[in-house]
Amino acid sequence: MNYIKKIIKNETVFCISFILAVFSAFIIRPDKAYLGYTDYKTIALLFCLMIIVAGFQYYGVFKMTAQFLIRKTGSIKSLSAVMVLICFFSSMLITNDVALITFVPFTLFIFQSAGSVNQVIRLVVLETIAANLGSMATPIGNPQNLYLYSTAKLTAAEFLMAVLPYAGLSLIMLILALFMGKYDSRDMITENHERFGLNLGKNEQTESNFVRGSLIRIIFLFALLILCIMVVLQVITYIPVLIIVMISILIINRRLYLSVDYFLLFTFICFFIFIGNMKRIPEVTELLVSLVSGRELFVGILTSQVISNVPAAILLSGFSKDFSALITGVNIGGLGTLIASMASLISFKFFAAQYKDRKGEYLKSFTLWNIIFLIALILEAVIIRTLQ
Secondary structure (H helix, E strand, O other), X not given: OHHHHHHHHHOHHHHHHHHHHHHHHHHOOOOHHHHHOOOHHXXXXXXXXXXXXXXXXXXXXXXXXXXXXXXXXXXXXXXXXXXXHHHHHHHHHHOHHHHHHHHHHHHHHHHOOOOOHHHHHHHHHHHHHHHHHHHHHOOOOOHHXXXXXXXXXXXXXXXXXXXXXXXXXXXHHHHHHHHHOOOOOOOOOOOOHXXXXXXXXXXXXXXXXXXXXXXXXXXXXXXXXXXXXXXHOOOOOHHHHHHHHHHHHHHHHHHHHXXXXXXXXXXXXHHHHHHHHHOOOHHHHHHHHHHHOOOHXXXXXXXXXHHOHHHHHHHXXXXXXXXXXXHHHHHHOOOOOOOOOHHHHHHHHHHHHHOHHHHHHHHHHHHHHXXXXXXXXXXXXXXXXXXX
């Protein structure tokens, strides 16, 4: 019973998707058509990407990258810029979730004994926004992009037109937000590294052991990542790549199988079942198509605020005709409420664990900055659509 309560608390979106799938199964009884509901390519790619990125994380690739960049910074201001920008750009490849799981705890660790809490709140909020918006720029940056890019069979040009203008403005706004911040110029990282809990000197023995023990595995993981990208670009089919990845991970490190977010995969499957069943009810299909068609941008943004952007993308895709607008909508829709993007909850949980009595301040700052970015990107979307 406690395990079930834990699942309900930690995997709310999965539970909702499961209930919807079961409910729809009572309306449309299970038959052979169910086998055609699921986009198996998306599920396979998500699995492969999650387990490959888990490998990079396990072997310390992201942490070593962050430590290298921090060695090059000289002040809190430059360190803050590095942490936000690394979340923005790394999320394009390792997804927004993984970027935040990797770098937010690292940020909290660095600033735990330095700077004010308000400064830490602002930095973690900007990192969260950076990861959510940076991930929109590539088909593999987040699950909704991967799914919609695959399902809609968009060309690379169509996809980039739908996301790059907004990713570009997001980057400019993040840089402006970083420059607007107030920093104590006396806090020089290179001079006060002990205060930040950092050992910025090179530990040659550790790095040597890292190279000997992990370099070959990391190279192999990069090769697997390239295969996955080739599947996304429709250069090769997904089944051989899935088999290669599964066998390779068994050889490299079978413990990585435990790092996969299987609840996310089952959430996709449940939504596929629900949407597949709803599409077999003509009255429901006609109603939803009439509500969504031509309004994909704003419906995507609004729906994401309530159920988050990944399930919103899956749900609305079954009744949409303009996938470019839908991609834009659910990506921009990751801003706003705390649940608009499930990745945002990751940052909040990490911060709340360190500063239990400052959760209200974090939520205020999070909401304010998200509204600022959301309004700016909506205005940009309106202007672009007006000019088209």
